[in-house]
Amino acid sequence: MFKYYFLLTLGLSAGIVASAQVKTIPAADAAKHAGDSVTICDKVYSARWLENAKNQPTFLNLGEAYPNQLLTIVIWEDVRQRLGYKPEEKLLDKKVCVTGKIEEFRGKPQIVLHQPAQLKEE
DSSP states (O other): OHHHHHHHHHHHHHHHHHHHOOEEEOGGGGGGGTTOEEEEEEEEEEEEEOTTSTTOOEEEEESSOTTSOSEEEEEOHHHHHHHTSOHHHHSTTSEEEEEEEEEEETTEEEEEESSGGGEEEO
16 A cells, blocks of 8 residues: 555556756747747846836846847736846846746737746856
């Protein structure tokens, strides 16, 4: 009986790990993957913090500078505070990796950060 539960647990664990894996794609392909959860690594070409806007968003533009960005990372104020640094300053001109679900906003792909762990500097 123990062997059965062990194998069942092992099988379920493997399935959870496999489903948690995310595909890595280039920023140039972001628009083709709307609705998918992916990892994208690229350089931050432009960044801006809108401190006077509602929810004080920070925008990190990958692939190219705004308005020609290939992907925008959106960081709302609550997540920004948990980062512990100013992403528009620290990450500008650096290569980062972001993991999350690609959404479209005004015809452009974006990933909204929900947790600081979604964003890593390379």
